[in-house]
Amino acid sequence: MSNLRFILFLLTLFFVHLLFYQYISMGEIFPDLFLVMVVYAGLIWGPEWGSLTGFFAGMAQDSFSFTYFGLHALAKVLVGFSIGKVRHSFFSGKPTVQIAIILAAKMVHDAVFYGIYLARTDESFWRQLLFVSAPAALYTAVLGVALFFLFRIHQKSRGW
Amino acid sequence: MSRFFLFLWEHRQSLLFLLLILLSLAAISLSGENRFNLARQINRTLITPFQMVVSKADYYLSLKQENERLRKNNFVLSLELYHLEQARQQNERLKALLDFSPATPIHFIASRVISGGIGERANVFIIDKGSRHGIRINLPVLVPEGLVGKIIETDPARSVVQLYTHQDFRVSAMPSGKTERGIAGSASGGRLYLFNIPLRTSITPGDLIVSSGMGGIFPKGIPIGEVADIEREREMGIKLRARLNPSVNLDKISELFVLADSAFVSPGAGILFETGDSLNLLWSDQ
Numbered sequence: 001m002s003n004l005r006f007i008l009f010l011l012t013l014f015f016v017h018l019l020f021y022q023y024i025s026m027g028e029i030f031p032d033l034f035l036v037m038v039v040y041a042g043l044i045w046g047p048e049w050g051s052l053t054g055f056f057a058g059m060a061q062d063s064f065s066f067t068y069f070g071l072h073a074l075a076k077v078l079v080g081f082s083i084g085k086v087r088h089s090f091f092s093g094k095p096t097v098q099i100a101i102i103l104a105a106k107m108v109h110d111a112v113f114y115g116i117y118l119a120r121t122d123e124s125f126w127r128q129l130l131f132v133s134a135p136a137a138l139y140t141a142v143l144g145v146a147l148f149f150l151f152r153i154h155q156k157s158r159g160w
Numbered sequence: 161m162s163r164f165f166l167f168l169w170e171h172r173q174s175l176l177f178l179l180l181i182l183l184s185l186a187a188i189s190l191s192g193e194n195r196f197n198l199a200r201q202i203n204r205t206l207i208t209p210f211q212m213v214v215s216k217a218d219y220y221l222s223l224k225q226e227n228e229r230l231r232k233n234n235f236v237l238s239l240e241l242y243h244l245e246q247a248r249q250q251n252e253r254l255k256a257l258l259d260f261s262p263a264t265p266i267h268f269i270a271s272r273v274i275s276g277g278i279g280e281r282a283n284v285f286i287i288d289k290g291s292r293h294g295i296r297i298n299l300p301v302l303v304p305e306g307l308v309g310k311i312i313e314t315d316p317a318r319s320v321v322q323l324y325t326h327q328d329f330r331v332s333a334m335p336s337g338k339t340e341r342g343i344a345g346s347a348s349g350g351r352l353y354l355f356n357i358p359l360r361t362s363i364t365p366g367d368l369i370v371s372s373g374m375g376g377i378f379p380k381g382i383p384i385g386e387v388a389d390i391e392r393e394r395e396m397g398i399k400l401r402a403r404l405n406p407s408v409n410l411d412k413i414s415e416l417f418v419l420a421d422s423a424f425v426s427p428g429a430g431i432l433f434e435t436g437d438s439l440n441l442l443w444s445d446q
Contacts, residue, residue, distance in 0.1 A: 027411070047173050055180045062187070063202035064275075064284055069195040070187025077180045081173075116188075122347070 024143065029135050032106060034061060034072075036144035038080040039105045047084030054080030068117055075112040079105050095145045102144040106137035200313060200320075203286075212274065219272070268417040269293055274318065276410075283326035283346075285309070289418065292316045298377050300419045306383030306407030307331065307371060308416055319418075323410055324352060324384070332374040333384055335367040344369060344384050344404065352385050355393065357400040365389055369404055379419065383407040 017033045024031055034057040042050025058073030083105060110133035118125050168175065190198065271287040289295050291314045301308045301321045309329060313320035322329055325346050333344035333354055340361060342354040354369050367387045373380025385404030393399045 025411075048176055051177050051180050055184065058184070059187075059202060063199045068188065069190065069199045070184045073187065074181065074184035077177065077184055081177045123351075 026139060029132075029139050031136065031140040031143045032109070033140075033143065033147070034058070035076065035079065035106055035109055035140060036102060036147050038076050039083050039102055039144065040148060042080045042083030043087045043101070045084070046087070047081045050080030050082075050084035051077045052080070054078070071113055071116060074116075075109045078112055079109050082108070098145045098148055099141040102141040103137045106140050107133060110137070204315065267294075267420045269295060269420050271295075271319075271416055271418055273414055273416065283323050283329075284312075285321040285323060285413070285416075287319050287321055287416065287418075288317070290315045290317045290319050294420045295319045295418055300378045300382070301416055302382055302419065303408055303413060303416050305409075306385075307378070308408055308410070308413065310377060311418065321416075324406065324408075325410065331378050331384065332372045333369050334372040335363050335387070336370045336381075336383075338362055338367070341372050341374065342369075342402075344371075347401075352404040352406050354384075354387070354402040354404060355399070357390070357402060359398065359400060361390070361400060363387060363390065363402055367402075368407075369402070 038050060038054040038057055041053035054076030055073050058076035059070075061072040062069045083101070107129070110129060114125055114128050114133070118128060187195070187198070269289055271289040273285050274288050275286045285301075285308075287301075295311055295314050297311055297314060299311045301310055307324055309321045309323040309326070311319050312322040324331075324344075327346050330343050330345040332341060334341045340357065340363060342356045344352065344354050347353050354363070357363060365387050369384045369387060371378040371380060371382040371384060385406040387402045388405050390400050390402045393401045
């Protein structure tokens, strides 16, 4: 993939996320579409693009977090790189496999994020992971599979 | 030299990964002010232009629906206005009889939320009004239900609101109708508390906690939340803290008000109400 396409990919990602973020939340459960893009980049283009996408997407999210700047980027770089490294072992076109991959990626992402975020607080890490991250991961995974499908159609039509 | 570059090329994946991890860690370990400035810079350059487009599109799409609703409201409000005018005239007459001192006008700037942040625990809103509309740092932000937060950053056309769920947010507060004071703010995880309550307290579950007017930022009487339960503070143990159910549900806010200093507001700003030294008239704080 050329650099220009990568930048276009990121800009599309920004736009989609900013346009739909507030409309697709279900009460307290927010999907992480940026993570879907990171997983996608890792799966299709490997660890370099996975970690780069993770870094830029994370930094964009971090620009809203005036306290823990860099934490989203760290978690997403780890996820993007890891997915890219092991992609050949498990990647398949089956929606159930894709759901499982995104679900696992979101849980790992949140484990890293909240592991650091809640380290010096009295809030329960496991409670956060079980009652907030798990439902959000499931929701992100379902939306993610739909996005995967759209991206694949778009790529095939462009002959990428 | 060529072997060095060959080495770099062969290990580019791992090196890039390490570089990005180091950059992220460097960002996390930045000091408060540098971190804030960098976040602000990225936000301004990358995110704001998109948010403006999205916000404008959303605004125009909802315009027709809004117009219908406003037309209906207009009729009802016209009737109410007539009755209020009668009441105001009566109020003026009674105040003159009782020799009340003149009331101070408080201005507000109505704003729309452009974005509620896009990450975990962002705890900020970006709003569509900025310094050219009279908004300055530390101005209180609220909705009719109560306190939302305060302004922490302004540009000419937009501002950043620090929400009450932000871990750095603090406001001097008191139970409505009682004299004890504490500090309201968020503990870890955005949960709202009233801190620093003495062990012998008259505060009980169900009490409405309002801003006390101390501290010079928030006027007295803005509802913050209702006491859910009271427990000992974990670090000290010699004070109590009360867990609050917030008066304002931040998930449902799309429009809000910034209480402005009358010396700085633009001609477009409205006058919310008139009162002496508190917001009693607006929220009927006893």
